[in-house]
Amino acid sequence: MSAQQHAAPDPTRLHIVTGKGGTGKTTVAAALALALAAEGRRTLLVEVEGRGGIAQLFETAPLPYEERRIAVVPGGGEVHALAIDPELALLDYLEMFYKLGRAGRALKKLGAVDFATTIAPGLRDVLLTGKACEAVRRKDKAGWRVYDAVVMDAPPTGRITRFLNVNDEVAGLARFGPIYNQAQAVMRVLKSAETAVHLVTLLEEMPVQETVDGVAELRAAGLPVGAVVVNMLRPVVLDDEAVRAVAEDRRADVAKALSQAGLGGARRGGHAERLVDPLLEQAREHAERVALERRGRAEIAALGLPVHELGLLGDGVDLGGLYRLAESLRTQGVRG
Amino acid sequence: MSWQPPALDVDALLDDPDTRIVVCCGSGGVGKTTTAAALGLRAAERGRAAVVLTIDPARRLAQSMGLTELDNTPRRVPGIDESAGGRLDAMMLDMKRTFDDVVLANADPARARAILENPFYQSLSAGFAGTQEYMAMEKLGQLRARDEWDLIIVDTPPSRSALDFLDAPKRLGSFLDGRFIKLLMAPAKAGGRAGMMFLNAGMSMMTGALNKVVGAHLLKDVQTFVAAMDTMFGGFRKRADATYRLLQAPGTAFLVVAAPERDALREASYFVERLAAERMPLAGLVLNRVHGSEAARLTAERALAAAEALEESAEELSDATGDVADGDTDDAVDDATTDAATDAMDDAVDHVTVVGAEENGADGTDTPDSSDVPDTEDVTVPQQPSADVESASAYDPEPGADLPAELLAAGLLRLHAERMQVVARERRTRERFASVHPDVAVAEVAALPGDVHDLEGLREVGERLADGQPTAA
Numbered sequence: 001m002s003a004q005q006h007a008a009p010d011p012t013r014l015h016i017v018t019g020k021g022g023t024g025k026t027t028v029a030a031a032l033a034l035a036l037a038a039e040g041r042r043t044l045l046v047e048v049e050g051r052g053g054i055a056q057l058f059e060t061a062p063l064p065y066e067e068r069r070i071a072v073v074p075g076g077g078e079v080h081a082l083a084i085d086p087e088l089a090l091l092d093y094l095e096m097f098y099k100l101g102r103a104g105r106a107l108k109k110l111g112a113v114d115f116a117t118t119i120a121p122g123l124r125d126v127l128l129t130g131k132a133c134e135a136v137r138r139k140d141k142a143g144w145r146v147y148d149a150v151v152m153d154a155p156p157t158g159r160i161t162r163f164l165n166v167n168d169e170v171a172g173l174a175r176f177g178p179i180y181n182q183a184q185a186v187m188r189v190l191k192s193a194e195t196a197v198h199l200v201t202l203l204e205e206m207p208v209q210e211t212v213d214g215v216a217e218l219r220a221a222g223l224p225v226g227a228v229v230v231n232m233l234r235p236v237v238l239d240d241e242a243v244r245a246v247a248e249d250r251r252a253d254v255a256k257a258l259s260q261a262g263l264g265g266a267r268r269g270g271h272a273e274r275l276v277d278p279l280l281e282q283a284r285e286h287a288e289r290v291a292l293e294r295r296g297r298a299e300i301a302a303l304g305l306p307v308h309e310l311g312l313l314g315d316g317v318d319l320g321g322l323y324r325l326a327e328s329l330r331t332q333g334v335r336g
Numbered sequence: 337m338s339w340q341p342p343a344l345d346v347d348a349l350l351d352d353p354d355t356r357i358v359v360c361c362g363s364g365g366v367g368k369t370t371t372a373a374a375l376g377l378r379a380a381e382r383g384r385a386a387v388v389l390t391i392d393p394a395r396r397l398a399q400s401m402g403l404t405e406l407d408n409t410p411r412r413v414p415g416i417d418e419s420a421g422g423r424l425d426a427m428m429l430d431m432k433r434t435f436d437d438v439v440l441a442n443a444d445p446a447r448a449r450a451i452l453e454n455p456f457y458q459s460l461s462a463g464f465a466g467t468q469e470y471m472a473m474e475k476l477g478q479l480r481a482r483d484e485w486d487l488i489i490v491d492t493p494p495s496r497s498a499l500d501f502l503d504a505p506k507r508l509g510s511f512l513d514g515r516f517i518k519l520l521m522a523p524a525k526a527g528g529r530a531g532m533m534f535l536n537a538g539m540s541m542m543t544g545a546l547n548k549v550v551g552a553h554l555l556k557d558v559q560t561f562v563a564a565m566d567t568m569f570g571g572f573r574k575r576a577d578a579t580y581r582l583l584q585a586p587g588t589a590f591l592v593v594a595a596p597e598r599d600a601l602r603e604a605s606y607f608v609e610r611l612a613a614e615r616m617p618l619a620g621l622v623l624n625r626v627h628g629s630e631a632a633r634l635t636a637e638r639a640l641a642a643a644e645a646l647e648e649s650a651e652e653l654s655d656a657t658g659d660v661a662d663g664d665t666d667d668a669v670d671d672a673t674t675d676a677a678t679d680a681m682d683d684a685v686d687h688v689t690v691v692g693a694e695e696n697g698a699d700g701t702d703t704p705d706s707s708d709v710p711d712t713e714d715v716t717v718p719q720q721p722s723a724d725v726e727s728a729s730a731y732d733p734e735p736g737a738d739l740p741a742e743l744l745a746a747g748l749l750r751l752h753a754e755r756m757q758v759v760a761r762e763r764r765t766r767e768r769f770a771s772v773h774p775d776v777a778v779a780e781v782a783a784l785p786g787d788v789h790d791l792e793g794l795r796e797v798g799e800r801l802a803d804g805q806p807t808a809a
Binding site: 020021022023053156158204205206207209210234237238242245246250253254256257258260261262263275276277278279280281282283285286288289292314316 | 363364365366392394395396595597598599600629630631634638642643645646649739741742744745746747748749750751752754755757761785786787789
């Protein structure tokens with residue numbers, strides 16, 4: 001199976017998923033890789049921060065620095081995963097472009113690789129993004145693309161523009177020569193229509209603010225912004241009007257209803273009556289959150305980007321939940 | 337089986353004059369910066385001369401402390417109650433500026449200029465992962481040396497590598513002692529290419545390979561940079577070592593900040609273990625956003641069953657009568673008023689007030705209690721008399737008021753069930769953490785519905801921190 005066999009309306013092949021810490025960007029990246037792998041496609045899910053989150057999500061042993069199949073999708077699709085280790089990526093890169101076998105190992109022994117990946121700014125990031133871009137463009141012997149799409153679990157929103165733009169920075173450092181050329185090539189992919197940077201957010205103040213700021217930064221840097229994914233949405237059970245009604249003139253009715261449901265006597269001071277206040281307090285917090293969410297949603301809508309919404313998985317994300325999130329993305333029009 | 341971790345006494349920690357540095361660490365998105373700010377505020381109002389060093393605070397949080405610009409200098413926070421003799425300063429870390437200052441303070445002017453203008457330095461100082469951690473520690477060392485405050489509270493960068501500052505001295509050491517640096521330095525020291533002559537064959541193959549990969553001019557920039565930094569490295573290392581020892585000293589307390597969620601607590605575990613391995617003094621765990629319930633005796637299962645029963649009976653009623661609203665059928669929904677009420681609600685959210693009470697007070701529509709329960713029994717209602725006394729049937733109708741009481745009650749019960757499930761899940765994650773780290777003292781901070789962005793909110797968080805007896809699970 002390969003990309004050429006599908007008429008893909010969406011040209012995006014490199015999906016970069018960012019988001020504020022705690023918004024679930026790794027989960028969304030994994031769900032996206034699953035969603036895009038439907039209908040017999042093959043996707044690569046790339047981890048760049050060495051947290052091992054992908055392996056945990058898919059309930060497998062920690063990923064080595066090696067592309068391996070991590071999930072299959074009904075209909076023959078496959079998700080492969082890769083945890084990029086910057087040092088190994090550098091050696092990989094040296095080997096690929098320069099056939100530096102022995103010299104490459106000597107470099108490592110001398111601490112040059114260490115130097116390059118931890119001290120030399122940008123080089124580390126150019127290797128990480130470069131590896132993802134390489135996977136996007138890789139073809140097999142027959143000339144088919146190896147992956148229909150590559151999904152990157154990228155650094156958080158606060159660092160994403162710098163992370164992606166680092167190729168520009170390296171290009172500024174290395175004004176010519178092979179690193180310059182490599183950085184330029186990577187940057188061309190990142191700024192093309194083949195790439196989309198998606199932002200994961202919650203409908204809470206700080207994540208929404210960071211998302212708005214992040215979109216502005218990405219746009220200013222000329223990087224293509226994809227969609228906003230609103231994650232962990234909880235259903236609206238009661239809005240502020242309903243809560244106020246209970247607090248005010250419906251109080252006794254509600255106590256009576258609670259009593260009918262077998263939760264104690266409705267008489268003032270009775271069990272059901274005493275339940276109203278603590279329940280009401282919880283409902284107030286809920287209504288307050290609903291109001292905050294409403295404002296957050298308006299701010300997100302004002303960005304003029306496609307928005308996908310994913311519900312909260314009550315008991316945390318397990319493998320089944322991940323597939324449900326992928327399904328939800330697909331019903332919202334996410335297609336490879 | 338009940339589990340009770342030792343309680344973290346935040347006030348005792350803040351009041352102890354021997355506590356000179358508090359470091360807040362933890363993964364991103366757990367409220368670390370807010371915790372640092374709230375601790376600073378509380379310490380100041382309890383009489384300490386405190387300074388909070390924040391890294392990249394959310395804009396509104398920064399504004400709440402009067403931080404409008406990133407100027408790398410501690411500024412007095414206005415609006416603090418200084419009656420106990422304390423004060424609060426706050427600053428945001430400017431990573432590049434801190435780095436520049438270090439260069440300027442440690443190199444002669446000509447050399448400093450050469451470093452500051454080197455493209456390699458410019459990129460390094462602004463960007464590379466780890467610089468932020470290192471510079472935060474550098475700044476901490478500087479603040480401590482100024483001796484203007486008796487308590488310094490430090491926020492740490494929001495990354496997995498948040499403990500990278502612990503590695504900074506070591507990394508710097510291995511970096512300096514590395515053969516690669518010596519290799520880089522050799523030609524530069526010996527005057528450019530002539531120096532290459534002294535390299536053995538293996539080395540020159542190496543530099544050849546390096547030139548091939550990075551380009552000769554880049555290598556030269558690096559060499560110039562390393563040579564220029566050479567004299568400073570010693571100073572860097574000395575200060576990094578000093579800061580490291582400062583962190584291990586008795587006057588320092590580390591607080592690991594987390595939320596009661598699986599990932600955040602896993603990170604917290606990592607921090608706790610890492611701090612122990614480095615022999616850094618851990619004061620305890622701050623667990624933010626913990627949920628509880630005042631009606632905890634009503635289980636989620638029972639609440640859900642009751643909600644379903646009520647929904648069914650509402651449906652039956654609706655089928656039978658075609659109109660289920662009992663007693664409020666005369667209420668017409670007035671859109672304009674509803675919008676106004678919604679706006680008022682939005683405003684109320686900002687001030688975290690009791691909605692019903694304020695609403696009615698503002699409108700002057702206080703009316704006698706007209707519910708069908710005899711007034712004489714009012715005295716037996718234990719909670720929130722205001723909501724009851726001001727219960728306003730003459731007040732404007734709400735769309736919610738049109739819901740049958742059964743559905744309102746069902747909604748309350750469903751929210752309660754959801755809450756109880758959250759409470760149970762949080763308890764399980766906390767228990768897991770406590771079994772692995774039974775000695776770690778814990779302060780729990782009850783969840784607030786919204787974000788904190790004013791001093792009042794920070795004070796409230798401080799209250800909750802001080803009051804944060806961990807609940808038995």
